[in-house]
Amino acid sequence: MEANLVDKSVIETGEMVLNMGPQHPSTHGVLRLKIHTDGEIVSQIEPVIGYLHRCFEKHCEKLSYEQIVPFTDRCDYLASMHMDHAYSIAVEKLLDIELPDRVEYIRVIIAELQRIASHLVAVGTFGLDVGAITPFTWTIRDRERVLDLFETLCGARLLYNYIWPGGVSHDLPPKFIERTLDFLDYFDPQIDELNNLLTTNKIFIERTADVGILPPEVGINFGVSGPSLRGSGVNFDLRKNEPYSIYSKFDFDVPVGKGEMGTIGDTWDRYYVRVLEMRESAKIIRQACAELPGGDVHAALPKKIRPNAGEVYGRYESARGDVGFYIMSNGKNIPMRVKMRSPAFCNLSVLSEISEGWMISDVIAILGSLDIVLGEIDR
Amino acid sequence: MTFDEIVALLDTKASGKTSVIEGKTVISVSPENWSEISAILKNESKLNFDYLMCISAYDKGDNKVYGAAYNFYSTVNNHYLEVRVEIEDGISIPSVVELWKAADWHEREAYDMMGLKFEGHPDLKRILLSDDWEGYPLRKNYKEPDYYHGLPVPKDKSYWD
Amino acid sequence: MTSIFDSLQESLAFLNLDLFMLLSLISLLGGTVIFLVMAVNALVAVYFERKVSAFMQDRLGPMEVGILGFKGGKKFWGGIGQTLADAIKLLTKEDILPKSSDKFLMILAPFIIFSGAFLTFIGLPFAQNIVISDFNIGLFYIVAMSSVGVIGIILAGWSSNNKWSLYGAMRAAAQIISYEIPIGLSLLLVVIVSGSLHLGDIVQWQETNRWFIFHSPFAFLAFFIYFISTVAETNRTPFDIPEAESELVAGWMTEYSGFRWALFFLSEYANMLIVCIVASIVFLGGWLSPLHLINIFPESWYILDGPALGFFWVSLKAVILIFVMMWFRWTFPRLRVDQLMYVCWKVFIPFALANLFFVSLWELIF
Numbered sequence: 001m002e003a004n005l006v007d008k009s010v011i012e013t014g015e016m017v018l019n020m021g022p023q024h025p026s027t028h029g030v031l032r033l034k035i036h037t038d039g040e041i042v043s044q045i046e047p048v049i050g051y052l053h054r055c056f057e058k059h060c061e062k063l064s065y066e067q068i069v070p071f072t073d074r075c076d077y078l079a080s081m082h083m084d085h086a087y088s089i090a091v092e093k094l095l096d097i098e099l100p101d102r103v104e105y106i107r108v109i110i111a112e113l114q115r116i117a118s119h120l121v122a123v124g125t126f127g128l129d130v131g132a133i134t135p136f137t138w139t140i141r142d143r144e145r146v147l148d149l150f151e152t153l154c155g156a157r158l159l160y161n162y163i164w165p166g167g168v169s170h171d172l173p174p175k176f177i178e179r180t181l182d183f184l185d186y187f188d189p190q191i192d193e194l195n196n197l198l199t200t201n202k203i204f205i206e207r208t209a210d211v212g213i214l215p216p217e218v219g220i221n222f223g224v225s226g227p228s229l230r231g232s233g234v235n236f237d238l239r240k241n242e243p244y245s246i247y248s249k250f251d252f253d254v255p256v257g258k259g260e261m262g263t264i265g266d267t268w269d270r271y272y273v274r275v276l277e278m279r280e281s282a283k284i285i286r287q288a289c290a291e292l293p294g295g296d297v298h299a300a301l302p303k304k305i306r307p308n309a310g311e312v313y314g315r316y317e318s319a320r321g322d323v324g325f326y327i328m329s330n331g332k333n334i335p336m337r338v339k340m341r342s343p344a345f346c347n348l349s350v351l352s353e354i355s356e357g358w359m360i361s362d363v364i365a366i367l368g369s370l371d372i373v374l375g376e377i378d379r
Numbered sequence: 380m381t382f383d384e385i386v387a388l389l390d391t392k393a394s395g396k397t398s399v400i401e402g403k404t405v406i407s408v409s410p411e412n413w414s415e416i417s418a419i420l421k422n423e424s425k426l427n428f429d430y431l432m433c434i435s436a437y438d439k440g441d442n443k444v445y446g447a448a449y450n451f452y453s454t455v456n457n458h459y460l461e462v463r464v465e466i467e468d469g470i471s472i473p474s475v476v477e478l479w480k481a482a483d484w485h486e487r488e489a490y491d492m493m494g495l496k497f498e499g500h501p502d503l504k505r506i507l508l509s510d511d512w513e514g515y516p517l518r519k520n521y522k523e524p525d526y527y528h529g530l531p532v533p534k535d536k537s538y539w540d
Numbered sequence: 541m542t543s544i545f546d547s548l549q550e551s552l553a554f555l556n557l558d559l560f561m562l563l564s565l566i567s568l569l570g571g572t573v574i575f576l577v578m579a580v581n582a583l584v585a586v587y588f589e590r591k592v593s594a595f596m597q598d599r600l601g602p603m604e605v606g607i608l609g610f611k612g613g614k615k616f617w618g619g620i621g622q623t624l625a626d627a628i629k630l631l632t633k634e635d636i637l638p639k640s641s642d643k644f645l646m647i648l649a650p651f652i653i654f655s656g657a658f659l660t661f662i663g664l665p666f667a668q669n670i671v672i673s674d675f676n677i678g679l680f681y682i683v684a685m686s687s688v689g690v691i692g693i694i695l696a697g698w699s700s701n702n703k704w705s706l707y708g709a710m711r712a713a714a715q716i717i718s719y720e721i722p723i724g725l726s727l728l729l730v731v732i733v734s735g736s737l738h739l740g741d742i743v744q745w746q747e748t749n750r751w752f753i754f755h756s757p758f759a760f761l762a763f764f765i766y767f768i769s770t771v772a773e774t775n776r777t778p779f780d781i782p783e784a785e786s787e788l789v790a791g792w793m794t795e796y797s798g799f800r801w802a803l804f805f806l807s808e809y810a811n812m813l814i815v816c817i818v819a820s821i822v823f824l825g826g827w828l829s830p831l832h833l834i835n836i837f838p839e840s841w842y843i844l845d846g847p848a849l850g851f852f853w854v855s856l857k858a859v860i861l862i863f864v865m866m867w868f869r870w871t872f873p874r875l876r877v878d879q880l881m882y883v884c885w886k887v888f889i890p891f892a893l894a895n896l897f898f899v900s901l902w903e904l905i906f
Contacts, residue, residue: 018703026786040707040877050507057492058516129786131777131874137597197871203778204873220429220454223481236454310403313433313450313461326435326448337517339435341450349484360707361876364787378507 015043018360022051026129026364029374031348033363040359045352049345049377056379060338065091065165065305068338073159075340076376078121081114081150082318083376084163089244090314090325091165094307102295103167104246109180109288110153110162111245112281116187117146118319119227119274119281122371126271127198129368130207130361135198142190145183152176166301177289184282191278199275208271209262212354212366216265222353223346226321227277228370231257231270238317250287252280267362270369306333320344320371340379344372380458385426392419405448405461413464414473420451420460421478427455431479434486436493440519443467447489449475471496474503492517543674545570570672574661579627582809586623589866591616596870630805633798638701641795645699650796650803652692657810660685664817665739667827667850678739679727682818683720686773689807690716693782696804697792708791711877712775712782718884719772725892726766729759729899730822743826751825751833758899763823765888765895767861770815772880774808776865778872779880786874812862820857827853 021032030051036044056075060068072083085107092099124139147157152173154162162169198204214224216232229236237254239247255276257269311328321343328337347370355366380388382404389397389406396412399405408416420428428451435448446465452458464472474497475482486497487506494515497503505512514521524532548566557565587602594601595616602619606612612620637643663681665671675681690713697709730752731737734745746752753763772779783791793804820826827850831837875883 016703018707025789050505050509053507055516061517127873131780131784131786132872133593134597134870137599141598198873201873203875206879207873207876217429218480221480223431223479234454241457311405311448313459315432322432324433324450326433326450328435328437336440337435337437339433339437341433345484346481349481353480359876359878361781361784361787361874 013038021048026368028125028367028372031372031374031377033351033367035360035363037360040361042356042358042360042363045355045363047348047351049348049374052374052378054379056340057338060335062334064333065307065335068335069164070159070161072340073161074375075342075379076318076320076323076344076373077158078373079114079118079319080158080160081110081163082118082316082323084160085111085245086314086316086318086323087325088163088165089316090312090327091305091307093314094310094312094327094329095165095302095305097166097300097302099167100295100297100299101246101293102171103297103300105288105292106168106172106297107163108245108247108250109285109292110150110168112285112288113146113149113180115281115319116278117143119278120146122227122274122319123194123198123271123278126365126368126371127204129364130204132198132201132204135194138190138194138197142187145186149176149179149183152179164301165305167299168297171297177292180285181289184285187282188279191275195275199272205261205268207361208268208365208369209266211262211267211362212358212369213263214265214270214350214354218353219265219350222350224321224350225343225346226317226319227273228270228321228347230255231273231369232265233257233259233269238315238322242315244314244316247284249291250284252284255280267365267369270371274371304333306331318343320373320376321347342376342379344370344374345377348372348377380425380456382460385458385460388423388425389416389419392423400463405463407463407465410464410466410470410472414475416462417473417475417478420462425456426460427453428460429479430454431475431481431485434482434489436489436495436517438493438517438519442520445493445495445518447472447495466495468494469496471498473498474500476500491515494518542669543671544573544669545673547669570662571658574658574672577661578657578806578810581813582806583623583627585809585812585862586626586805587620588862589869590622592863592866593870596867627802630802631799635799636795636797638795641701642699645695646795647800649692649696649699650800652695653689653807654692654803656685656688656692657807657814659688660814661810663739664814665821665826666817666854668740668743670851671739674740675738677737679731679737679742679818679822682814683724683727686811686814687716687720689811693792696796700792700795702795704788704790704794705792708782708784708788708794711784711788712792714877715775715779715782715880715884716773718881719769719888722765722769722884722888722892723773725889725896726762726769727822729762729896732896732900733759733903739821739826742822743828746825747828751823751828753823754833756899756902758895758902759823761891762895762899763819765892766823767819767864769884769888770819771865771868772884774811774815774865776812777869778875780869780874781877781880784874812865813858816858816861816865817854819861820854824857825853827851829853 015036015038018035018037020035021027022030027033032048034046034048035042056071059071069084069087072087073080076083120139120143124136127135150160151157153176154160154170214232216234219229219232233256235254235256238244240254255273257264257273259269261268307329309329309331314325316323323343324341326339327335330336351367351370355363386399393415397416398407400407420426430452432450432452437446437448444465444467446463449462451460466472472495474486484506486500487503489495490497490503491505491507492515526532545566548569552562590601600616602622605619605621605625607621607624612618637646660682662672663675663678693712694709697705730742733755734742736742752759775782793801796804
């Protein structure tokens with residue numbers, strides 16, 4: 001009997017190109033993936049980006065340094081505070097400003113709250129990607145409380161324009177610290193609840209463990225950073241390795257993927273690192289709140305930002321990874337060139353490498369575990 | 380390693396092919412030497428720059444000289460390096476995609492925005508803008524088109540008022 | 541057991557119609573009843589599902605829309621007019637057929653799926669005497685009719701001329717046909733023991749012996765195989781891969797909208813009701829009250845046993861099962877297509893076959 005039962009001259013098989021996005025529930029924005037599939041198996045992925053390109057870098061060449069801050073907000077709209085902070089740190093490096101202690105503490109508290117908020121969205125939408133809907137509503141409920149805190153802080157809930165080069169726009173409102181601590185007390189058990197519902201769910205583990213393994217050397221070669229790289233077991237966190245601001249004062253751990261449910265660097269690890277990071281952020285916030293010094297938050301705000309000619313590359317650990325601002329100044333109050341190194345941009349570039357050979361459902365899970373924000377990729 | 384040690388090491392490996400930019404901790408490399416230097420940066424065990432953080436294309440504003448600034452970091456040795464490759468318009472820079480896969484999209488972006496050409500890049504095409512875009516928007520002499528696909532491009536708010 | 545069909549035939553005899561006219565009239569009446577049941581079921585079940593999911597997700601769900609100004613409760617059970625408003629919206633929506641679709645098949649598909657669910661109701665008893673037509677092969681008929689829908693699903697996916705729909709249809713076909721087997725094997729167990737395909741006889745057997753789920757360990761297992769397989773058969777989470785809104789947008793119904801989509805929805809919830817009623821009749825004693833499980837109740841309580849309350853007991857059991865299905869949906873993530881097939885072919889079917897063998901032995905020995 002012939003082994004080949006299918007008469008290929010009658011039945012043609014071939015690759016099908018599936019166009020996922022720019023409007024698709026699981027591409028986390030306006031990402032388009034051209035997926036070459038053989039049945040359910042994915043053989044090649046071509047990400048097509050740029051649908052949310054808003055000329056950030058071109059705008060920067062027309063605006064003064066202060067005016068750029070609101071634009072950085074709109075890059076990573078899920079972690080706006082991080083973008084502000086990253087940009088401010090780069091400009092401060094260029095200007096060589098010393099900041100009052102209170103400003104640094106406020107910035108750390110805000111940045112870590114923002115990290116919790118951003119990871120909550122990442123974790124919740126990842127659950128949504130693998131089909132679990134309830135964790136998403138739970139995490140959004142908790143994120144709402146962080147946004148409420150930010151609302152009391154600066155009046156805005158999504159795009160804050162709060163952290164400025166040289167300081168912050170407002171001092172903390174009354175009772176902010178108490179409310180933050182209240183939130184943390186409320187939040188710790190919620191993580192356990194999330195773990196019970198989603199993290200340790202058998203189906204969830206089946207779907208994510210051993211899927212989309214990102215070996216550490218591949219991750220480094222592709223420039224992957226942040227929780228996505230730490231999921232591969234690389235202990236690299238700028239807050240520890242290159243402490244900026246005052247992170248060296250705090251005691252916290254850097255969670256890395258251990259391959260508890262499968263192989264190191266699988267989708268589950270990348271997810272779980274984010275869950276653990278939320279706990280570490282809470283730890284940092286508690287320490288910072290306890291030590292918060294007094295002072296004037298506007299003391300170091302420069303009257304006019306006009307750096308000397310030169311350039312600076314500032315690195316910052318945002319919720320998505322290693323944000324870099326490369327600013328070239330030619331001595332005017334308008335930068336000559338601002339280039340933003342977007343972590344999600346590099347993280348997304350590894351997608352086709354790690355998801356080939358997996359199924360369409362797995363591609364969705366892998367994409368979700370990379371936690372991309374299209375505003376930041378397209379800028 | 381400090382910047383001076385890196386410069387000294389590069390001098391012994393490829394003498395005269397790199398230079399330090401006056402008053403800055405930045406190395407300048409000419410495009411014809413760049414593929415050799417980049418291989419040394421990646422493979423030399425004392426340097427071991429395994430992490431390409433960023434490629435920033437820039438325009439000096441004289442309509443002639445364009446450049447690419449490469450920011451490297453070594454996750455093993457924890458040191459930084461910034462390398463600049465400056466070219467005159469029309470000359471291409473050797474691609475480093477073979478050494479750092481991260482360069483793939485960064486080089487495409489530099490091409491898209493600043494019109495730098497990278498020789499040896501597997502698929503050098505626009506990444507953020509659409510394929511039929513004309514011109515390179517981040518160049519200082521870029522003029523916004525008056526029409527895009529037959530539609531007038533609004534230049535100020537009066538268009539909406 | 542008398543059916544509605546028979547009793548109508550008797551009670552309408554005074555009209556002196558010829559047989560053909562009489563049968564047509566009865567069929568029309570029966571059909572209207574089934575349609576009403578399906579429509580009301582969808583309205584209630586959708587509202588129920590929304591409120592259940594809202595409760596599980598720590599939110600309120602629909603709260604605003606009422607019927608004639610009555611919105612229901614203020615705290616949680618509000619918005620009772622929501623599904624009615626949704627139904628009206630779906631019926632008045634613009635009818636869209638994609639330009640490159642196969643229009644004839646695309647129009648036909650929802651009706652095939654709908655008829656599959658519709659026809660099943662004919663043989664489905666809601667209580668001892670509440671059944672449209674009483675078959676002596678009722679169980680076989682229900683299993684057969686509930687697989688008709690898959691033809692419609694494949695047609696819908698193919699005719700839409702959309703790759704997502706095609707993926708959904710292929711997944712649905714593979715899934716539904718596979719899960720027919722464990723369902724059939726589990727039900728066969730009941731048929732072997734009770735010796736009848738007639739649903740009335742099966743309940744009769746349970747009345748004289750005990751509820752089928754407590755017949756033997758194997759029957760107990762068979763109930764769970766049946767129930768989980770029916771969750772897959774009705775395409776609900778964690779087995780909703782044919783629709784998989786985060787992967788395939790909406791699977792095989794991506795291109796449908798308005799009334800045609802409403803038909804899909806109607807049949808989906810009708811299927812849920814069907815499988816839960818079958819489970820409660822076949823495994824959970826049907827219209828028998830649970831009082832017989834433990835004989836500790838005073839004599840007067842056994843009035844709850846009466847045939848008048850049969851409908852109540854069947855619906856109560858079915859509603860509990862439907863609630864469990866909803867509970868699944870809002871708790872579990874979705875399986876991948878190969879894991880789904882693994883569960884069916886390598887777990888359920890071997891277990892169901894072994895069950896069949898052991899239950900036969902059990903019957904020989906005891």
